[in-house]
Amino acid sequence: MPSDNITICCCKSRSFIDKEKVASIASNLIHKGNQVTLVDDLCAIVTEDPEKIKKIAQGTIMACHTRAITSHLNSCNIKSERIINIRTQSEKEVLNSCNINDEKKDVTSSADYQDILQQIEDLPKSPGTDAWYPVIDKSRCTNCGKCNDFCLFGVYTIKDHEVIVTNPENCKNNCPACARMCPSLAIIFPKYEKSPINGGTEIEESFTEEDKQAMYQKRLQYRLQQNRSRFSLLKKDE
Template sequence: TICACSSRTFIDRVAVAKVAALARQAGMEVTLLSDLCELCENKSEAVREIAQTTIVACHQRAVKSLMAFAGEDNIRSLNLRNQTAEEVLAALGIDGSQLSSLDSSQTDEWMKQMEAMPQRLGEDAWYPVLDKDVCAECGKCLEFCPFGVYEMVDERIRVVHPHHCKNNCPACARTCPASAIIFPKYDRSPINGGEEKQERAIKLDTKELYAQTLRERLAARKIKPIIKNWKE
């Protein structure tokens, strides 16, 4: 199973098409997904089937946490976000030297599939997942988030309302002392589940961040009746 992350550009489409073509050529069953995050958010029945396959997607820590959120703990994943097609193929037991001999007739089918996938940047699935291997259950994310994304369930922090999260906002991850909060679609590590420290841990004024987010939420509520009255 390969996630093309159709609404973002983190995973190279040409690399996806090449891996898919050679995997099929090697006799493997290949399925392309437009957005693994969306399937996991909705806890789709397809997630159970996906868990039985090798998942080629983004950072392994992110994929592990995504699938655990959807109820699947035992998975195998490969990282096409920052590894080459040749490296991913090698992990699948496929000779990557065949990449140079691929022609467009072998990859066109996969490229067309990806071109037909929905692209909903700003409206696609965006929400946090938790790395429970490092989460300290301190509750800082619960205290900080004004949108009700998190809840304490049986004395453990849970992402209960992922669809409440504000798109492209990773602020709660920056407040986590354990770096346990992952936004798979964020552009920098470790917030996106990567192992590199591309984004320094910074001390934030969490009260000000909370106040700013709350102001935005209240402002959004005020706009709705104005629009409604105008239509009437």
């Protein structure tokens, strides 16, 4: 297999991706002649540096669940050559995806391994303020608008009958409530702990339709109260 440019997301502010696993995978990839780049937070790069994402997508991306990363890239009208799930796949499965099978080496005592561990340690970390925001899987989204109705923070807008994430920075950290409302399971929070909200295929968390409807109605009532309060303030200022 020819050498490749590989970008690995370490999701530094979370604990989903084991740094020792990353260091071992990266060392084996380097040993086979690949160029490996570590990034602290792919979600942040998508929103902050689209040009950088275009370059990253020209090679292999190792990060979260494939559906999450594919939806990220689709939001930028980008397609990747290859996406590998390093979050839940084992080291062996990841290396097999790169055609490194029985050639995998124990690299834990190598200079590359120690250097990569240090690189991971040196990556910036922003717990509580990292890039938490929803990504829409357009292959599932029906543009029903429930997420827009439900969200109190102005994260979504509807343009030409299409739901769009326009203000990701407004999203409340660690709140995946809008994803729970989505009847198509189209909203992904890559940093969430459980599937399918994080883009995984397993059903690790589910809510009944009655639960969803109750939460939806409660949130709509709260929004109505907010609108009434704003109207009252405007009347007082006149």
